[in-house]
Amino acid sequence: MKIWSTFFISMLMMAPVVQANAQNYPCSKSMGGVSHCQNGKFVCNNGKISQSKKVCS
Template sequence: MKSRMMSLFAVVFVVMPISQAQAKNTPCSGKMGGVSHCSKDGKFVCKNGKISQSKKTCH
């Protein structure tokens, strides 16, 4: 039983940082509220009204 619990904790600690890193690498993540729409010049407009600093472009 202890080995199963240890395996579960190991999986949680390995997966958790990956998902946090992915969240930080998406346009308009966190306090920006997510992507609202794309501007005419291909920039991400966030739900809070600000333009994302992302180097990626949207269509």
């Protein structure tokens, strides 16, 4: 029981870190990451333009 408690607590502590990393990157892993910048917007490797509010140069 103690092992499961420790595992559960550690997973709860790691969840915000994983979520923060996902929110701060313009193109998600499923979009293949960032390919290049076009007119101040991030273009993903799958050809779609990121919906990110960040501006690239």
